[in-house]
Amino acid sequence: MAEISAAKPASGFGSTLRRDAWWIENLPFIIVLSAFGIYTTWRAFEGTYYWATPYLSPFYSPLIDPQHHWWPFSPAILILGGPLGFRLTCYYYRKAYYRGFFLDPPACAVGEGGHRKYKGETAFPFILQNVHRYFFYIAVIFVAFLWYDAIVAFDFGGKFGIGVGTLVMLVNIILLTIYTFSCHSLRSLVGGKLDCFSCATLGVPRHSAWQGVTKLNEHHMFWAWVSMIAVGLTDLYIRLVASGAIKDIRLL
Numbered sequence: 001m002a003e004i005s006a007a008k009p010a011s012g013f014g015s016t017l018r019r020d021a022w023w024i025e026n027l028p029f030i031i032v033l034s035a036f037g038i039y040t041t042w043r044a045f046e047g048t049y050y051w052a053t054p055y056l057s058p059f060y061s062p063l064i065d066p067q068h069h070w071w072p073f074s075p076a077i078l079i080l081g082g083p084l085g086f087r088l089t090c091y092y093y094r095k096a097y098y099r100g101f102f103l104d105p106p107a108c109a110v111g112e113g114g115h116r117k118y119k120g121e122t123a124f125p126f127i128l129q130n131v132h133r134y135f136f137y138i139a140v141i142f143v144a145f146l147w148y149d150a151i152v153a154f155d156f157g158g159k160f161g162i163g164v165g166t167l168v169m170l171v172n173i174i175l176l177t178i179y180t181f182s183c184h185s186l187r188s189l190v191g192g193k194l195d196c197f198s199c200a201t202l203g204v205p206r207h208s209a210w211q212g213v214t215k216l217n218e219h220h221m222f223w224a225w226v227s228m229i230a231v232g233l234t235d236l237y238i239r240l241v242a243s244g245a246i247k248d249i250r251l252l
């Protein structure tokens with residue numbers, strides 16, 4: 001018969017009865033997100049090497065006032081808030097950075113220390129995380145622009161063509177689309193909040209849509225990771241081509 005310990009865990013930061021290396025799961029997130037944050041900040045403020053005909057960096061799309069008629073700084077700054085807000089308020093990223101950066105708590109069943117009253121996301125400032133569903137609508141607009149850019153990436157001076165950059169942009173937007181449409185907010189929107197599909201307006205198509213989103217949503221964390229890495233690498237590739245560091249290979 002299993003023996004159940006009645007020992008009460010000591011309170012305080014890092015106190016736990018867990019015997020596994022619980023802190024390891026935070027490391028990849030801390031390393032990758034820090035690197036991504038530093039790189040995107042640098043690229044957003046750099047303001048150059050974002051266009052290598054016919055490729056446009058996803059960090060600069062949609063491209064607004066590239067000639068600096070009224071905006072003297074990097075065009076990326078004008079649009080950064082949309083995708084950044086979407087990721088920052090994403091349910092998966094919230095869990096990850098609350099654990100990895102705020103250590104609040106550092107992991108499941110691990111003490112966070114202090115004697116603060118737990119308010120979760122019901123009080124300022126974290127109650128603002130509830131704007132995520134609105135960032136979802138904004139993200140859909142960005143996805144549409146990036147699909148347009150991916151289609152333009154087949155246009156080599158009026159002629160159809162495929163370069164390595166075309167494929168890079170295509171893979172990037174496919175991954176971003178899956179990440180966006182695997183969102184928890186979308187799942188709730190299409191049917192997650194319903195108790196009875198057959199009683200609801202458009203119940204049958206909503207049920208099918210809900211099933212589709214649920215399938216994607218099951219792996220939301222995976223899509224969050226791969227789409228983040230893909231968008232960073234896509235920008236890097238276009239920057240290297242635009243700066244002349246590498247040459248884009250034309251496949252067709």
Ligand code: FES
Nearest residue numbers: 090091092183184
């Ligand atoms: S929950 Fe992650 S994008 Fe909406």
